[in-house]
Amino acid sequence: MLPNNPDTTTQQVAVILNTSGSGRPLLNILQQLLGEDTETQLHGVFIEDDELQRVAALPFVKELSRLTLNVREIHSTRFDRIIALRVRTARSAVEGLARRMGVSHTFRKARGSTVSLLRETVHTSNITVFEPSRKLAASTISQPLQVRSSPRHIVVVIDDTDTCDKALLTATLLAKGRTHRITVILRVKTPVEEDAMNRLINDLLPTGPDHLLLLQDKGIQNLVAAVRAERADMLVLGASEELLKPETLRVLLKHLECPVCLVRQLQNHVNESAG
Amino acid sequence: MDIESGKPLPAKALYRFCDPGQLTFKTTENLKDLNEVPGQERAVEAIHFATGINVDGHNVFVLGPPGTGRHTFVRQFLEKKASERATPSDWCYVYNFDDPRQSKTLRLPAGVGKGLRIDVESFIEDAQTAIPAAFESEDFQLQNEAIVEEFKEQQEQDFMAIEEAAKEHDINLIQTPNGFAFIPMQDNEVIKPEEFEKLPKEKQDKIHKDIEELTGQMQRVIRTAPKHAREMRQRLRKLEHDVAGLAVTGLIDELRQKYNDIPAVVEHLVDMQADIIDNVGLFLTPPDGHGLPTQMRELLRSKGSSTMRRYAINLLVDHSESEGAPVVFEDKPSFAELIGKIEYETEFGSLVTNFNLIRSGALHRANGGFLVLDAAKVLTFPLAWEGLKRAVKSRQLQVRSIGDDIGLVNTVSLEPQPIPLELKVILIGERLHYYLLDRYDPEFSELFKIAADFEDRIDRNKQNIEYRARMLATVVRQENLKHLDRSGVARLVEESTRHAGDNEWLSSDIRQSADILREAHYRASHNGNNLIGAKEVQQAIDARVHRASRYRDQMQEGILHNTLMIETAGASIGQVNGLAVMQLGGFAFGRPQRITATVSLGSGKVIDIEREVELGGPLHSKGVLILTGFLSSHYVTDRPLSLSASLVFEQSYGGVDGDSASAAELCVLGSALAEIPIKQSLAITGSLDQHGKIQAIGGVNEKIEGFFDICRKRGLSGEQGVLIPLANVRHLMLRGDVIEAVEHGQFQVYPVEHVDQCLEILTGVPAGKRDKNGEFPHGSINRRIRERLLGFASQLQAFSEAGKTMKDDSNASKQS
Known part of the structure; x- marks a missing residue:
């Protein structure tokens, strides 16, 4: 669990790790954000989906190995051992990153529904970074591991939520001060909204985005399709309540191919800023 | 002269004076420089012959005592001879794209090598800009992504088909930490074990069978994935190949046109073009060594730049500034300085080399002309004599390190293609060296057929005295000394005669006269004289004797x-x-x-x-x-x-x-x-x-x-x-x-x-x-x-007879 009463002046950054990967690309992306502000606390959250435990309890289910294509039976004890190893690796990676960047950190392992745990984490963090479930096709192809220190093409979604300015600033930060491409997707319903958002973009991004995309339909499926079409390396979103609905998060987790950065203005931050 | 055996010699017989009054000049200032070596007709004729004949083994050994003007004459003669000859070819070493160990030679018309090197360097610089630009172009990116997307979509479709097939049987596909698993579902939830047990036996068997079939399908799809990936990579490579080819061809065509009349260059450019296209990655983003220590990153960068050096031209012999054939005097004729050498660099703790590290030797520089060496020095440096003979005999020049030659260096090295060798070698040495080599080295007489034997002494006649005076005038001008008057010249002529050991001769040892002249210049300066006379020359001779005569005294x-x-x-x-x-x-x-x-x-x-x-x-x-x-x-x-x-x-x-x-x-x-x-x-x-x-x-x-x-x-x-x-x-x-x-x-x-x-x-x-x-x-x-x-x-005879009598008496007494 994240601290119940986090320091209100400290930026809370969380990274969601799971059993399907090493989480290294995510941690590399975080390096960009941590480097800019030492008043940051890093929280590593390792999620063990409870669905996996249920699968392990079934006596007849067999696992098809990605690496060897062998079919073997699943045993709970072996599952536990593998997950323990993954947790240890993730903890070590988070600790290493925090030490390198000179920030404080926490690490926890949580078991349960990925969507629920993700929502819980987003609610207590300014920035949450996670990786969708790996696509089946991508996960079966053994590609050379390319560790990028930062995403080269960032797609940021601007809508009528009050966190879109934070999302835009975070995208700029991830784009290393514009050495990488930024595409802005405007989700608007009316021309008035569009004007307001354009002004915001002009204020926060004086040189303008590399590409501006207007999306009038606010459905999450369309947004995911647009992001995939852009071949984004990173998606930055303001974490609105609508976005944090379980069904919406499930779509993001299942259909996106790139890491996602959810930006949220914590309540006590807002109060402090207003005061 | 009245000389009678057994009678004291008159004083005039004890010395042959040189009468200054008979000299035709007043001071050496009136004399022209001497650009020849008088009295050495035999040696000069030999050198003329050797440099004129174009037959194997007619190299020259110039022998004679030191100081006789051998070096000066040989230099003057060869420089004149060389200026009448055509300037020989430039030679380059280039990368051998078929066998990197055997670096290729390029023979180019004189002066072309330098231009080619600059052109190729410019070409590579342009390619370093043009290729990344082509690969960053939107067209390339789009085509590249299209290939990748096509592959990904194909894969996804295959998987989605399996997922859909599974759903039809209430089976879900989920990812496990190491792979996949097909799970039977019930009311959109993973079925619980106890509920599965409650299912009829036929239903359970069907689920087992369905999962087995789906697993089989999944295995087939996964097995085809590497093949599809390989096809994708081949298509990507072909795309890269085409794009790189397009970027390079335009640049290299200019070079090919420029060097169209030199087939070897065109052939090399074609090879280079193919290699660049095959290794286009070298021209794209260099490895940045992210996450590595600074030293390792620098090593990686240097490795990247060393890989690019394969396209460079190693201009071994450059005649862009030459006029006529080369005349090379090698003062340090070691094996490496003669034959050339292959240098090494350290890379990650080991010694490595490449064709850019092939260095020319004196034989390379003199190829097509003349190489002048001091015989004693060649014989002194280890393996230099053997290396010289091997090159001259085989008429080709194979660059090797001395370590390789004697098998000392045990590291990866090169075997550069040999360069045809056509030159005259002129060895200058003393007679002892010549006769020792002739006696003990069977190859010597085969390779150095011409002996140019410099005389120790020349006739002391009017003409040679005038030559000697001109030689002194030449030294005076070359070294900015005071000129000699006639008495000074006459005294030096007399001293040269004494040095020759015969009053009918002059010594050929010009160096001795020049040494006395220099010292006499000092004496004249000390005496405040503008000219060097007999007095100063005598002072110089006396001083030289005095310095050397400690033991005599x-x-x-x-x-x-x-x-x-x-x-x-x-x-x-x-x-x-x-x-x-x-x-x-x-x-x-x-x-x-x-x-x-x-x-x-x-x-x-x-x-x-x-x-x-x-x-x-x-x-x-x-x-x-x-x-x-x-x-x-x-x-x-x-x-x-x-x-x-x-x-x-x-x-x-x-x-x-x-x-x-x-x-x-x-x-x-x-x-x-x-x-x-x-x-x-x-x-x-x-x-x-x-x-x-x-x-x-x-x-x-x-x-x-x-x-x-x-x-x-x-x-x-x-x-x-x-x-x-x-x-x-x-x-x-x-x-x-x-x-x-x-x-x-x-x-x-x-x-x-x-x-x-x-x-x-x-x-x-x-x-x-x-x-x-x-x-x-x-x-x-x-x-x-x-x-x-x-x-x-008589005494001996008497002594012998007495001895005999005593012996007879002794024998008689014994008998009695």
Whole structure:
């Protein structure tokens, strides 16, 4: 669990790790954000989906190995051992990153529904970074591991939520001060909204985005399709309540191919800023 | 000139002056520079021939003593000859794209290599910009992504089909930590084990069967994934290949057109183009070594740049600044400097090399022209001589490191293609080197067929004196010295004659004259003179002698203090003053040597004590044996030689060699036999033959001066003098003080041609000639010697008979 009463002046950054990967690309992306502000606390959250435990309890289910294509039976004890190893690796990676960047950190392992745990984490963090479930096709192809220190093409979604300015600033930060491409997707319903958002973009991004995309339909499926079409390396979103609905998060987790950065203005931050 | 054997020489016979009045110039300033070597026609002709003939093995060995102008002449001659020839080709080493170990050679017209190197460097720089630009273009990115997307979509479709098939059977596909699993579902939830158990047996079996089939399908799809991925990569590579080809072709076509008339260059450019396209990654983002320590990142960068160096041109021989054929003088003819070398770099702790590290040698630079080497230096450097011979004999130049050559270096190296070699090698050395090589190296005469033998001396005639004056004028101008007036030139000519050891010659050792000239320049400056005259030249000569004469002075001091016993007055039986020459470095001086003899009855053996104690050399022993032969043949042909004599060089503690003392040894032996004293005011030098004739010896000037110095320091009596072989008169170039003493009758030089003359002059007693009865006249020294020898023979005979009688008596008494 994240601290119940986090320091209100400290930026809370969380990274969601799971059993399907090493989480290294995510941690590399975080390096960009941590480097800019030492008043940051890093929280590593390792999620063990409870669905996996249920699968392990079934006596007849067999696992098809990605690496060897062998079919073997699943045993709970072996599952536990593998997950323990993954947790240890993730903890070590988070600790290493925090030490390198000179920030404080926490690490926890949580078991349960990925969507629920993700929502819980987003609610207590300014920035949450996670990786969708790996696509089946991508996960079966053994590609050379390319560790990028930062995403080269960032797609940021601007809508009528009050966190879109934070999302835009975070995208700029991830784009290393514009050495990488930024595409802005405007989700608007009316021309008035569009004007307001354009002004915001002009204020926060004086040189303008590399590409501006207007999306009038606010459905999450369309947004995911647009992001995939852009071949984004990173998606930055303001974490609105609508976005944090379980069904919406499930779509993001299942259909996106790139890491996602959810930006949220914590309540006590807002109060402090207003005061 | 009136010279009579046995009579003192007139002063004018002791020196051949050079009359300044006969010189046609006033000072050397009026003379032109000398650009030839007079008197060396034999050597010049040989070099002309060798450089003119284009046949294997006609390389030249220029032999002769140092200082004879060999280097100067060879340089001037070859530079002139080379300027008339065409400038040879440039040579480059380039990367061999088929076999990197065997670097390829490129032969280019003279001066083209430099341009090609610059062009290729520019091409690579352009390619480094053009290729990344092509790969960053939107067209390429789109095509690239389209290929990847097509592949991904294909894969996804395959998986989605399986997922859909699974759903139809209420089975879900989920990812596990290591792979996938098909899970039976119930009401959108994973079925619980206890509920699965409640299902009918047929239902359970069906689920098992469905999962098994789906797993099989999944395996097939996954198995095809690498194949599809490979196809995708091939398509991507082809795209990259096409894009790179497009970017490079335009650039390289310009180069191909420019060098269209040099097929080898065009061929290399084609190979280079293909290699760039195959290795286009080299031109894209270099490895940044992210996450590695700084040193490792730098190494990676350097590795990247070293990989790019494969496209460079290693211009080994550049004739862009040359006119005519090259003439290369290699002062340090080591193996590497001659043959070239392959250098190495350290990379990650090991030694590596590439064709850019091939370095040219003197043979490369001289190819198509002339290479001039100092023979002694070539022989001194390890393996240099062998390397030179191998290259000249095979007529090709294979660059190798000396370590590789002897198998010392055990690392990856290169075997560059050899370069055809066509040049003349001119070795300059001393005669000793030439004859040793000729005797002991069978390949030498095969490779160096032409000997250009420089003379030690040249005729002292009017023309050569003028040449010598012009040579001095040339040195004066080259070194910005003061000019010589006629007297200075004349004095240098005289000194050169003395150096030649013959008053009919001039020494070819120009260096000696130049050295005196430089010192005379200093003296003239010190004296405040604008010109160098005879005075300054003489001062320079005296100073040089003074600097070198420490040991001579010590030795003369020892004689004057009677530490070394040399008598210069009075007369002694069985003792004579011989003369020896000592050579210390470049300075020679004469040393009087007291030779004594003792005689007694014996078996005809003359003991040479020097030889007995192994201080005498073979030539000295030969002289002693000759005089023994003369004694028996001249005095007692009818009796056995029945004496025992011993000869010794008194107070001689070093080795003695040469036969120049054999006349003195005979005279002292004669004195001992005849018991007639020899005048100690005289000294004698000369070699004796078996008939008593006196033969020429070396170092006559130094010998006379050595005895004269002792006499002068003790006081010249007018009785003193030296006996020299008549044949040596032409070699006389004595010092001024000796000549002056002779002029004033204080010292004499007697030329002699027979030992009888020596005996007469040394003893003052007539030698005597045999009459018709074969007898020497009464009172003659020869008669006294013969009588003494006959006496020895009679004594020996009597002694033998007495011994026989005593033996017979003894036997008779035993019988009785």
